[in-house]
Amino acid sequence: MLARCSGGALTGLEAVEVSVEVDIAPGLPGLLMVGLADAAVQESRERVRAALRNSGWRTPLTRVIVNLAPADLRKEGPAFDLPIALAVLMASGQLQPERMRAVWSAGELGLDGSLRPIRGAMALALAARRSGARALVVPQANGAEAALVEGLPIWSAESLSQVLALLADPSQAAPQRQRPRPRPRGPALDLADVRGQLHGRRALEIAAAGAHHLLLVGPPGSGKTMLARRLPGLLPPLSRDEALELSQLYSVAGLLERDGGLLQQRPFRAPHHGCSSAALVGGGSVPRPGELALAHHGVLFLDELGEFRRDVLNQLRQPLEEGEIWISRARQRQRFPCAASLVAATNPCPCGWFGDPGRPCRCSTSMRERYWGKLSGPLLDRIDLQVVVRRLDAEDLGRSYRTANGSCGTDSSGSEGNGSESSAVVAGRVAKARRRMQHRNPDGVANSQLTGAGLRRLGQIETEALQLWQQAMQQRGLSARSAERVLRVARTIADLGDQDSVDATAIAEALSFRSFDQCRRAGG
Ligand SMILES: Nc1ncnc2c1ncn2[C@@H]1O[C@H](COP(=O)(O)OP(=O)(O)O)[C@@H](O)[C@H]1O
Ligand SMILES: [Mg+2]
Incomplete structure (x- = not known):
């Protein structure tokens, strides 16, 4: 039968x-x-x-x-x-x-x-x-x-x-109890904990608003990891559709907590630099999503970028650009979404102290050149924002502690500019800029996805700004790709400033986020 x-x-x-x-x-x-x-x-x-x-x-x-x-x-x-x-x-x-x-x-x-x-x-x-x-x-x-x-x-x-x-x-059949959706908690890691680092904080805000990838360069202990971990908290809450898709992905990976309900938090994935390509981009005889896909709608943090195997990093290129990854097996191709923001961090040189005012760098010029050569691989091409972060000195750090007699907690300069704005405040600005971006860009693509034609069509750029941009291209010898990155970032800066057109201030600020290139030129 x-x-x-x-x-x-x-x-x-x-x-x-x-x-x-x-x-x-x-x-x-x-x-x-x-x-x-x-x-x-x-x-x-x-x-x-x-x-x-x-x-x-x-x-x-x-x-x-x-x-x-x-x-x-x-x-x-x-x-x-x-x-x-x-x-x-x-x-x-x-x-x-x-x-x-x-x-x-x-x-x-x-x-x-x-x-x-x-x-x-x-x-x-x-x-x-x-x-x-x-x-x-x-x-x-x-x-x-x-x-x-x-x-x-x-x-x-x-x-x-x-x-x-x-x-x-x-x-x-007992009706499956739909657990009440846990209310999304505020970010556990708040930007208010970060002292100083105005440039790094601003880079995080721009990265969140325009979905740009970000590179943090700085000596050990300068707060790179601390900054990176605070990016998910600046992104808007997951929509219901995003939460469903993310939960489905974790369900396929076998990582959904039992009875945990819908995933509500944007993921932050930080794979170790020794990880295999299957672990990073997915694979195996039974294809499973890798760290890149598990960072979907969230952040993929590559700490010690220079330590990752080059061939492994190379495999990230296309998926990062396309927001999806295809894993081919003998008889079929499987697709996983991977729209993640990349944050990469690295020391400025092999010993870690190049450019630090407090400690001399022990590396020779050729050592540094080799190190930078390795870094400036294909992945760096995809990163719009570069920030050099410096270590805070003892005085700066001391301000983050309250003394027994209750003093401290603010800068000697007062509360202005002490960099202790909370994640919630920054996230508010990010949400507004994102609405502006989605309203303007076709299909609501992020500014980070705009290329030549798209940028020309969408970005009204003021004459003075255009001149500054062209001047910088000539003086700094920026490649067409780098120059495009500057425009994309400037577009996001204008969105954060609620401006229709890109002005010279936005271009100047965007140019300040090529600081690793500058640092290399200075020390190479
Ligand atoms: N800007 C800062 N504000 C407050 N604490 C900081 C700052 N920078 C570094 N720290 C402290 O130093 C520790 C090490 O920072 P970390 O982010 O791990 O540095 P890195 O990743 O650059 O090596 C942090 O856990 C934090 O306690
Ligand atoms: Mg670190």
């Missing part, structure tokens, strides 16, 4: 329907699996047999053929255990087909019939809803996650026996 039920296979961020067909035919006992199944799916033969037996069901004593269709799609992972077990029960007359009509299922079976969580329950729920399914059966641990997709009943269970009880009487 032939039986059929529905499951799903993950293809990047999405899932597609897989029809699980089981035929019980005369012949020697055994379970044969066809339809491009990987090792974990092949192993489900043993798990399914044991789970059925240990849950008190009959396993057929003849030949059982399991086909996973479409045959040209690679099926991975243990999530097919449950639909296979249910199809075997149907084919052997132990489960009425009517009960499985338009019901999708997914779950890994333990030998005792218990159900273990799977990756990508959200993507499966979306695919099931699209196909008009009546319900999706998932392991208990995936219930809350699947229920983030509205409009599809989710039946979650802890074991195969519970699944069969639910199928017999769906009214038993």
Whole structure:
């Protein structure tokens, strides 16, 4: 007898329907699996047999053929255990087909019939809803996650026996409690904690407003990491669609917290410089999103940029530009979104102290040149903002502490300009500038995405500003690419200033964010 039920296979961020067909035919006992199944799916033969037996069901004593269709799609992972077990029960007359009509299922079976969580329950729920399914059966641990997709009943269970009880009487299915959406917390890491560093703080604000990538150059302890970690808190809160997409991505990666509800915070990912290209851009025999995709809608922080392998960094180029990454496997290509802001940090030279007033640099000119040569690779081409940060002196740092008699906390110059503006205040300006940018740019693309023609069309630039820009190009020998970066940044500066046209002040400020180039020229 032939039986059929529905499951799903993950293809990047999405899932597609897989029809699980089981035929019980005369012949020697055994379970044969066809339809491009990987090792974990092949192993489900043993798990399914044991789970059925240990849950008190009959396993057929003849030949059982399991086909996973479409045959040209690679099926991975243990999530097919449950639909296979249910199809075997149907084919052997132990489960009425009517009960499985338009019901999708997914779950890994333990030998005792218990159900273990799977990756990508959200993507499966979306695919099931699209196909008009009546319900999706998932392991208990995936219930809350699947229920983030509205409009599809989710039946979650802890074991195969519970699944069969639910199928017999769906009214038993406990409604998945949608956890109240946690109110987005204010940023835990506030810009108010950063003393001084006006240039670095301003760069963060511009990066947040125009979605520009940022390079921080400075000696150890100058606050590069401290600044970078405060960028997510300056970005606008995630919209509902962004939160859903991000949660779906983490669900596919198997990183969504159990019962954690929708992700509300923009991610901050800081991979170690020794990481492999698969860890950074994604991959593996079962393609999974890498750090770049996990930073989607948030920040990817590459600390010690010069220590990353060049070939690994090279792979970031195209995805960073396109906002999506394709991972190719033998038979298919999987797509993951990765619209992340890049913040890179580096020491100014191998010893770390070049340009520091307090400590001499021990590197020779040729050492520095080599170091900079390595840095100025292809990735630096994509970075609009460069900032050289200096270490604060003891006096500056001391001001961030309150003394026992309650003094301090402000600059000797008073509260003006002490750089202790909070993230909330800066985020307010960023939100306003972003609205302006989205209103003006076609398809609401960020200023960082504008290139030649787009910049010319959109950026009204004042005559004086144009002259200053041309002058800087000549005097500093800026390449066309660098000059374009200056214009993009100036456009964002004008947006932050609520101005329609780019004036000379905006150009001058934008030019100040090429300081690593300047520093190199001075010391090279
Ligand atoms: N501008 C600053 N304001 C307040 N604290 C600072 C500042 N710069 C550095 N610090 C202190 O120094 C520590 C080291 O800074 P960090 O960001 O790790 O430096 P880097 O990444 O450049 O090596 C921080 O944890 C912080 O306590
Ligand atoms: Mg650091």
